[in-house]
Amino acid sequence: MNRLLRVLWGILSSRALPPLVLGFFLLLYIGIAFFFDETLIMLMAITRRIPLLAALLALLPLNGVCRMILEAGRYLKRRQALSGAVVPPELYDETLLLSAPGGFSQLEGRLSAQGYATRGSGHHLAAWQGVTLFPARLLYLAGMFCLFAGILISLVSRGVSRQAVVEGAPFPTAAGNGGMVEKIIFEKAAGPILARNLFIKVADSGMGEGEQTFRLYPPALFRGAFVYPRYLGISLAYRFFAPDQGGVVENRAVLPLYPPGKEASTVIAGTPYRLTLSLAKPEDGSDPYMTGKTLFLFKLLKGDELVLTGSVPGGGEFVRDGYRLAIPDARRMVITDFVVDYGVLLIWGAGLLFAAAFILWLPVRIFFPLREMLFRSQGELLQACSRAEGGGRRHAGVFHEALDLLELSKSGVKAEE
Amino acid sequence: MQLVFKLIPQLIAWTVMVLLLLRGMPGRRGAVLISAVTGFSLGVAGYLLLSRLFPVTLPLGIIRSAVGGSFFLLWSVAVAALYRSTVRDFPLLRVERLVGTIYCAWGAPLLTGMVAGGIGASGLPRLDNSVLQLLAPLLLLLAGALLVLGARSAEQRLTSSLGVTPSAFLAALVALLLFSSSSSILLDLFAPLSMKVMKGTHDFVHQFMESILIPDHVFIRSAIWGYIGFLFGKEVGFWGGMVIWFTPALLIALAIRLEPLPSVAHIRQGAQRRRLLADAIRTKQYRLVIPALALVALAAAAYQSSFPNVEYWDPKPLAVTATPAGEIFIPRKGEVELEDGRLHKYLYKQGGKEVRFFVLLTPAGKLTVDLDACAICKPDGYGQSEGMVLCYYCKTLIPLDTVGKPGGCNPVPVPFTERGDGVHLDALTLVNSWSRTVQSTTSSKGGK
Numbered sequence: 001m002n003r004l005l006r007v008l009w010g011i012l013s014s015r016a017l018p019p020l021v022l023g024f025f026l027l028l029y030i031g032i033a034f035f036f037d038e039t040l041i042m043l044m045a046i047t048r049r050i051p052l053l054a055a056l057l058a059l060l061p062l063n064g065v066c067r068m069i070l071e072a073g074r075y076l077k078r079r080q081a082l083s084g085a086v087v088p089p090e091l092y093d094e095t096l097l098l099s100a101p102g103g104f105s106q107l108e109g110r111l112s113a114q115g116y117a118t119r120g121s122g123h124h125l126a127a128w129q130g131v132t133l134f135p136a137r138l139l140y141l142a143g144m145f146c147l148f149a150g151i152l153i154s155l156v157s158r159g160v161s162r163q164a165v166v167e168g169a170p171f172p173t174a175a176g177n178g179g180m181v182e183k184i185i186f187e188k189a190a191g192p193i194l195a196r197n198l199f200i201k202v203a204d205s206g207m208g209e210g211e212q213t214f215r216l217y218p219p220a221l222f223r224g225a226f227v228y229p230r231y232l233g234i235s236l237a238y239r240f241f242a243p244d245q246g247g248v249v250e251n252r253a254v255l256p257l258y259p260p261g262k263e264a265s266t267v268i269a270g271t272p273y274r275l276t277l278s279l280a281k282p283e284d285g286s287d288p289y290m291t292g293k294t295l296f297l298f299k300l301l302k303g304d305e306l307v308l309t310g311s312v313p314g315g316g317e318f319v320r321d322g323y324r325l326a327i328p329d330a331r332r333m334v335i336t337d338f339v340v341d342y343g344v345l346l347i348w349g350a351g352l353l354f355a356a357a358f359i360l361w362l363p364v365r366i367f368f369p370l371r372e373m374l375f376r377s378q379g380e381l382l383q384a385c386s387r388a389e390g391g392g393r394r395h396a397g398v399f400h401e402a403l404d405l406l407e408l409s410k411s412g413v414k415a416e417e
Numbered sequence: 418m419q420l421v422f423k424l425i426p427q428l429i430a431w432t433v434m435v436l437l438l439l440r441g442m443p444g445r446r447g448a449v450l451i452s453a454v455t456g457f458s459l460g461v462a463g464y465l466l467l468s469r470l471f472p473v474t475l476p477l478g479i480i481r482s483a484v485g486g487s488f489f490l491l492w493s494v495a496v497a498a499l500y501r502s503t504v505r506d507f508p509l510l511r512v513e514r515l516v517g518t519i520y521c522a523w524g525a526p527l528l529t530g531m532v533a534g535g536i537g538a539s540g541l542p543r544l545d546n547s548v549l550q551l552l553a554p555l556l557l558l559l560a561g562a563l564l565v566l567g568a569r570s571a572e573q574r575l576t577s578s579l580g581v582t583p584s585a586f587l588a589a590l591v592a593l594l595l596f597s598s599s600s601s602i603l604l605d606l607f608a609p610l611s612m613k614v615m616k617g618t619h620d621f622v623h624q625f626m627e628s629i630l631i632p633d634h635v636f637i638r639s640a641i642w643g644y645i646g647f648l649f650g651k652e653v654g655f656w657g658g659m660v661i662w663f664t665p666a667l668l669i670a671l672a673i674r675l676e677p678l679p680s681v682a683h684i685r686q687g688a689q690r691r692r693l694l695a696d697a698i699r700t701k702q703y704r705l706v707i708p709a710l711a712l713v714a715l716a717a718a719a720y721q722s723s724f725p726n727v728e729y730w731d732p733k734p735l736a737v738t739a740t741p742a743g744e745i746f747i748p749r750k751g752e753v754e755l756e757d758g759r760l761h762k763y764l765y766k767q768g769g770k771e772v773r774f775f776v777l778l779t780p781a782g783k784l785t786v787d788l789d790a791c792a793i794c795k796p797d798g799y800g801q802s803e804g805m806v807l808c809y810y811c812k813t814l815i816p817l818d819t820v821g822k823p824g825g826c827n828p829v830p831v832p833f834t835e836r837g838d839g840v841h842l843d844a845l846t847l848v849n850s851w852s853r854t855v856q857s858t859t860s861s862k863g864g865k
Binding site: 015016019023027029030033037038039040041044093094096154192193194195196197198216217218219226228229230231232258259339344347348384386396399400401403404407 | 489492496504613616621628630631632636680682685687
């Protein structure tokens with residue numbers, strides 16, 4: 001049982017595991033690409049549906065955790081070794097056994113002169129220079145965990161419901177008890193990334209949520225779902241009369257008409273007519289969605305035949321050749337995805353952790369990488385260890401000279417197998 | 418004479434491959450030489466036989482799969498080599514123990530020779546003269562065998578310091594195979610790779626943005642969106658393809674560079690330590706020569722792929738007009754013969770719009786009418802080569818029997834009516850189809 005656990009631990013904490021798993025998924029992606037155009041979407045769907053693939057993907061965050069535990073353990077053991085504890089040889093780049101020298105005082109002086117901090121007693125001497133990369137490494141591994149855990153959670157649990165959020169209508173919820181959408185504000189933004197800002201102001205629904213304002217980014221949570229605005233449009237009421245039809249048709253349509261010039265069409269129910277609408281670009285360069293002053297350009301088609309073209313302002317009417325088209329009501333509308341996906345939080349967290357790891361790693365690796373050596377007497381023998389996280393060649397030279405210095409007082413060298 | 422010039426790159430690559438095989442397995446030169454010649458002969462004969470018995474796409478597909486498979490193998494080996502270089506005392510894997518054995522000495526040259534022979538045979542032209550038709554492969558076989566002997570002679574003159582690690586050996590072999598295959602547009606892998614990278618990047622970026630709920634382009638500054646839009650461009654496909662193309666050889670070079678130097682801590686003479694380390698460093702530097710050679714071969718392959726020396730059938734589009742009822746008619750016989758198996762291009766102008774389309778008789782004997790554009794690339798059009806049409810924009814090859822089917826980089830099919838006198842199609846449908854296609858492929862987000 002213990003052996004099995006050791007093997008399992010060895011696999012889960014192996015550095016080879018992530019490239020193997022990612023390589024497998026890459027091969028799967030390439031295989032799918034031979035048969036489907038939407039390769040990535042298909043790969044995601046397959047991973048979602050086949051538990052074995054999801055389990056394989058789960059090895060990645062698991063590996064991140066195992067690596068953190070393993071590397072934290074190694075770091076602590078190295079810290080203990082600096083204080084004179086038993087030195088595990090596999091934690092160092094080079095380890096040798098020599099015959100014990102008379103003392104470390106001369107060596108300590110030499111290493112101090114070369115800029116190494118030292119700590120020692122009669123039986124051991126530790127010398128080091130620079131700062132360890134371990135915190136950066138830990139942040140990186142935590143980032144890996146968050147990233148792949150986030151992807152996994154997102155893949156297997158993401159739920160999206162697309163709804164139209166309309167000004168003056170209840171905020172769409174499954175139970176139908178959302179507060180009234182008081183205002184949709186679309187305005188220019190001064191930030192470096194967003195050119196325009198969007199605010200959806202929702203009145204108190206009586207469910208204890210109070211008044212709420214939903215923004216673009218980061219998207220706010222509403223009853224467990226992220227409110228993710230996708231496209232803008234207009235919800236309009238229209239009244240239509242055609243001379244060859246019996247009566248007036250009144251209806252509402254929700255059309256993704258933004259930006260101005262973008263066309264969307266709706267079938268006029270109970271008639272053979274179809275209406276294609278777009279927002280006109282105001283001559284003063286203003287944005288009709290921001291100002292609320294809308295002028296609709298329309299094409300009226302009967303089957304594939306173009307019957308009529310013209311324009312009608314929001315709240316106005318168009319009349320020609322017996323046809324009448326009125327738009328008495330036009331309101332701002334936002335096509336919004338309600339996304340239930342807690343993996344997103346982990347993916348955002350991963351981005352922050354990676355950024356922090358990189359900011360920490362870069363200066364330390366370039367300017368102050370940790371270089372350490374350790375000498376510990378064990379009876380007649382001396383164990384000498386060396387390790388460097390950067391600048392290894394120079395450090396190895398200092399280490400070898402230190403060994404030469406110890407050799408001057410004692411002879412008899414034995415390399416450890 | 419033209420044949421000789423055309424095959425020179427493949428034959429040079431074959432010579433260097435044999436030289437590498439000899440250097441990689443120094444104790445088994447006899448086996449390497451015999452199996453290399455045998456493999457090359459089998460490759461030539463096998464290609465010719467299969468191309469006579471089956472459609473030429475079968476042997477070409479086998480060669481492409483073999484070269485593509487070797488590239489995957491190279492990637493795996495490169496990652497493993499890098500991993501190994503950072504771990505001390507990594508035990509030899511069972512597969513690695515095969516390197517240097519008699520199995521490897523027979524198997525590797527045989528397989529390499531078969532692929533190289535197949536690539537060479539695919540470059541042989543179809544000749545009308547039956548004597549020349551027989552003579553060309555024989556000359557190719559003779560050249561292949563003679564070059565094996567030449568490679569042996571050259572290898573003996575090389576300095577013994579020029580060592581080859583197993584991973585570098587594989588990198589150079591695969592790079593040379595890729596170089597050989599890139600000389601034929603039908604076997605080239607770089608252009609399809611770029612295309613896949615372009616599509617993959619597009620999908621990934623789109624999916625990533627949706628996954629972490631990033632707002633759509635309506636809300637983002639145009640300058641920022643310009644950077645994002647760059648990820649959807651052709652250049653990303655090319656440079657992404659280059660990264661995938663070169664990375665295995667670079668990883669192997671890096672693995673050699675990162676190999677730990679031998680431990681000299683047990684030596685108490687500083688001069689001896691320094692000499693040992695200097696020797697080890699020099700050996701590592703020599704070992705970098707072969708990955709460097711692989712990089713050169715890969716660069717040459719990418720160049721050949723980007724600037725192929727091939728001519729396509731690409732007729733100037735003939736202008737057509739529509740009847741007052743909006744119908745375009747193309748006669749079956751007349752200025753052009755619609756059923757001659759060649760691509761016939763037409764140009765229809767309406768208002769300010771120009772629509773290019775073509776009519777083609779597929780190998781199944783059916784006429785098809787398609788836009789001279791696909792649903793994903795910019796509308797640079799198509800050219801025809803043997804058994805294929807080629808998208809000029811992304812250089813994807815489309816077998817003739819799939820032309821007329823929608824999807825991917827296939828030309829967009831246009832509805833039409835085939836009658837006894839010829840082909841009839843609706844001008845409005847044609848213009849709408851062109852507008853939809855061009856609009857979706859030239860927008861910043863959708864176009865490649």
